[in-house]
Amino acid sequence: MPIPDSRGVPAVSIRNAHRSFGDLPVLTGVDFDVAPGRCCAVVGANGAGKSTLLRCVVGVDRLDAGAIDINGSPVDETSRAFRRTVAAVLGDVPTFAHLTAHEHLQLVATGHGVPDPFDAATRALTEVDLLAVADRLPVTFSSGQRRRLALTSAFIRPRTLLVLDEPEQHLDTAGRSRLAAVLESEKQLGRTVLMVSHDAELVEAVADQVVDADSW
């Protein structure tokens, strides 16, 4: 059921979304909106199509039918305006074998025109408590450290919509608390968050809107 948006155009608008693999339907008529500055959590059982929906929202997969609009414009991953708006972390993140964690973040910062990428990467790593391993190659990271690096790649760049697929995965208790605080501050800054999560506490703490994928 679409939630009426009192502030004009929804940040994310999903209309009658359909997606199937072969003759296996994954999304069948999904319909909801997320208002700007709100956090929407999509919850539900494994295989309900939550991650597929997020992939379609960020443009790395396509709907068979229906439409997804971001700030009133259709999803077009090739446009700079879209890439400037949407920061996403979906699943495991591939890394260059020969670059350090710090260098990875410098690449993202440089590509987004962040002034002084070196300092920005240092600050970002400090915030997620990874500065001590900044010079290490990510292949040597634990799964939790890789997750934190991936999330940092989204936090280091400008954005108005943050799309996260199970961001709590592999994080320890302190990491989850920090994540909740960061997501809360995203909302305070007027940014929108769309996430899939199986962590009831995280959803309870930050979500303004919960969409149940089992009811699609």
Add this chain to the structure above:
Amino acid sequence: MVTTDGLPSGRSIRTLIRRFERRHAPATGRAATLVLGALGLYVVAGLLWWLFTPPPTVLTASSVLVTEQPWTSTWGWAVAAAAVAAGAAAGRAVGPVTISAELGFWVSSTLLDRGALVRGRVVVVLGCGALAGAVVGRIAAFAAALTVWIPVTVLTTLCGVVVGALCVLVQCRLLAAGTVTILSRICALGSVAAVCTATAGVDVALPTCWWPVAVVGALAAALAVVAVRSCHRIAAAELAAGAEATVAVSASATALDISALLGALEQKSWRRIGRRRTRSLSGGLSWALIRSDVLRHLHRPVSLAPVICAIGAASVAPLVTAPPAVAVLYLAAVFVVAMIFSAGLRDVLRDRDFGAVLGVDDWRIRWPLTVVPAVAAVLAAISTTILTGGTVTTLAIGLVGGCAAAYRVRTRPSISYDGLILETAVGQIPVDLLRQWLRGPDVLLVAAWLAALFS
């Protein structure tokens, strides 16, 4: 968050990555890259020299082919059509424009000009299309024994560019995906029709004048320009679609093991299928394993297409090639059939914990999974023998050699790269690696020699 007005170009990001890389990579790595590049250039130059210097009758007058056969230009059409079909299908399977997953996440997701990032790759795709087209043109000219071969070669070179550009335009979403698929299927059917026409002795002349070249040239130029100018439209979904296949191509080429590529293509095909009706696997473990092997092909009947092609090629072989080559092709057909039907064996032996999961020893899993490939190989061998009028000796050699080679390939343990390496004056020879690679092909080579000897 504050950002600067100017963004770096694609080139400056590449420079940045290289600078990071230089900081960590040893100098010997760069030297190895240079040596490999020089070696690649040497091989390509040698291949081109070999293709462009032989006389027009090098193929038709060879002892491998039936020299009494009236070699017509129709064979050239068959070769060209088959190449376009294969090129179009392969182009779509691998992308053709792809980027690695890490480049996709850390670089192409940023505000950088997507066009600048992938334009070089589009040009490489078009160049590869042209090179493949030139090679096909020469082979078609050899098959037709053409003395005036330059117009045909230029024409197929341009066709290669057209096929490459069409695949890129599909990625740019300027053409529907079905366009290239339809082109591929039409050319495949055209190739079969050309083979039938050629075996009937009908001559359909290949172009030896320049006006068709001019027409296709104009088309190729227009499509290439549109492809290069539109490459900024290639979205992450399209860039990622072929990346897995490209990695598999690279892994297969590096390890000289085609199973990585075939495995990736099979995975892609299963994902496209999505689901199938569940059937009962009751009746004991052995019977269940045999049923599961059969279900693999019932669930994906397209896997039988290479079987039909292999048997078809072996059946047509006596019309165009000499008996020793027919015997070798016959052996190859049985090997292909045995390989396709023994995918179950590969799957269970790849994961050594399979036996532990089922609670039985390795052998109790292995033998039921040899039943379906053995039956399929016997059926293929008998039907091909009947179609080609082969002898009992070639039947026996083909069947035993093909099945044994397929069994050895399928039961090969994972490649280990830390075995014996000989240091010689010309460099390192990875003896142990060669031994592992030869498991399967060794039997095939011996069987091929015997088949040619007794044919």
